[in-house]
Amino acid sequence: MTATYSICSPPSSGNAAIAIVEVRGDADAVLRALRITPVPPPRAVLRSVPDVDTLVVARPAADRLFLFPHAGPAILRRLFRALESCGATPATLAMEDTTPNPDDPRDALAQALSRAASPLAIDLLLDQPRRWAEKSLAPVSPEHARTLRRLIDPPLVVALGPPNIGKSSLLNALAGRTVAIVADQPGTTRDHVGALIDFGGVVARYIDAPGIGTVGAGGDRDIQEASQSLATKAAAAADLILLCGDRQAGFLEAPVGGSDRLRLALRADLGLPEAPFDVAVSLRAGQPPATSYRTDAASDSSRLDLTSLVAAVRERLVPDAALTDAGRWAFWKRDA
Numbered sequence: 001m002t003a004t005y006s007i008c009s010p011p012s013s014g015n016a017a018i019a020i021v022e023v024r025g026d027a028d029a030v031l032r033a034l035r036i037t038p039v040p041p042p043r044a045v046l047r048s049v050p051d052v053d054t055l056v057v058a059r060p061a062a063d064r065l066f067l068f069p070h071a072g073p074a075i076l077r078r079l080f081r082a083l084e085s086c087g088a089t090p091a092t093l094a095m096e097d098t099t100p101n102p103d104d105p106r107d108a109l110a111q112a113l114s115r116a117a118s119p120l121a122i123d124l125l126l127d128q129p130r131r132w133a134e135k136s137l138a139p140v141s142p143e144h145a146r147t148l149r150r151l152i153d154p155p156l157v158v159a160l161g162p163p164n165i166g167k168s169s170l171l172n173a174l175a176g177r178t179v180a181i182v183a184d185q186p187g188t189t190r191d192h193v194g195a196l197i198d199f200g201g202v203v204a205r206y207i208d209a210p211g212i213g214t215v216g217a218g219g220d221r222d223i224q225e226a227s228q229s230l231a232t233k234a235a236a237a238a239d240l241i242l243l244c245g246d247r248q249a250g251f252l253e254a255p256v257g258g259s260d261r262l263r264l265a266l267r268a269d270l271g272l273p274e275a276p277f278d279v280a281v282s283l284r285a286g287q288p289p290a291t292s293y294r295t296d297a298a299s300d301s302s303r304l305d306l307t308s309l310v311a312a313v314r315e316r317l318v319p320d321a322a323l324t325d326a327g328r329w330a331f332w333k334r335d336a
């Protein structure tokens with residue numbers, strides 16, 4: 001067999017959990033010799049290599065593999081031994097070969113795959129070498145490139161609204177665990193509470209901001225002011241604001257920062273706000289979480305889980321039109 005392998009992640013500083021090993025050459029023979037079931041390009045799959053590790057195997061092209069094993073030195077030694085025992089040799093790179101060519105998508109692919117936060121990035125990234133080889137394909141539009149970038153660097157979603165309307169309860173429901181304290185009193189959340197949330201394949205940094213409302217008199221006035229200022233700062237940096245309200249408190253009147261927003265009616269079991277909203281959610285205890293989706297005045301309350309909210313956020317962050325754009329994506333260029 002003719003194949004070479006090289007480690008293309010930086011030398012472990014003791015912190016890196018995953019290493020990247022690139023194999024070039026007869027990839028089918030390497031997969032067979034490592035007893036890995038076939039991986040047709042372009043695909044990434046989780047596989048077990050007997051006596052070595054369970055690892056992600058990405059195959060962007062017929063003659064190229066990226067293996068993502070755990071980065072412990074013992075595991076890497078086992079993997080290299082396995083590769084060598086099946087005939088692959090360590091690549092001897094000329095100095096100039098070790099510097100990634102910024103205009104060659106294949107050189108940037110391993111890094112992008114290892115950094116990408118969102119599951120939806122994987123297939124799209126693996127298909128890029130094919131697209132860049134087809135000279136006739138046009139680039140994805142600048143707008144699509146900007147939103148696709150969010151699949152690699154997670155966007156910021158900030159939930160903002162009046163106090164005591166269920167914002168922290170929503171974060172806990174989305175995360176599937178208790179991340180934020182919930183209580184039936186305004187001002188429960190004083191600081192940012194954050195989590196990475198997967199919105200249907202698009203992973204976002206989610207901040208549950210302190211409630212914005214009238215600052216009451218009393219000993220903790222300074223703390224209340226500081227929390228509200230934190231909330232507005234987070235909103236100014238957001239890619240998407242979930243503008244939360246409920247029937248009793250309505251929505252915030254004051255303008256908030258951020259470029260895009262989704263109006264979210266919380267505690268919908270207590271009634272719906274009069275002002276227009278995009279999605280309504282109820283998390284009433286003892287009942288399945290319910291959401292209904294509404295555009296303008298038309299309401300559709302047929303959805304009885306968080307699916308509508310998750311889908312609406314996903315579509316706002318990375319629209320279908322960007323995901324299905326068949327053009328070439330310069331994913332290694334931050335400003336592309």
Ligand SMILES: Nc1nc2c(ncn2[C@@H]2O[C@H](COP(=O)(O)OP(=O)(O)OP(=O)(O)O)[C@@H](O)[C@H]2O)c(=O)[nH]1
Nearest residue numbers: 163164165166167168169183184187188189211283
């Ligand atoms: N009926 C009903 N109550 C809810 C729902 N979601 C949350 N609650 C209740 O609303 C109250 C406030 O919930 P929180 O999640 O702490 O509200 P918050 O908006 O984070 O409040 P602050 O942190 O003060 O801004 C709690 O008693 C929750 O149990 C819901 O869908 N329906």
Ligand SMILES: [Mg+2]
Nearest residue numbers: 167168188189
């Ligand atoms: Mg809260």
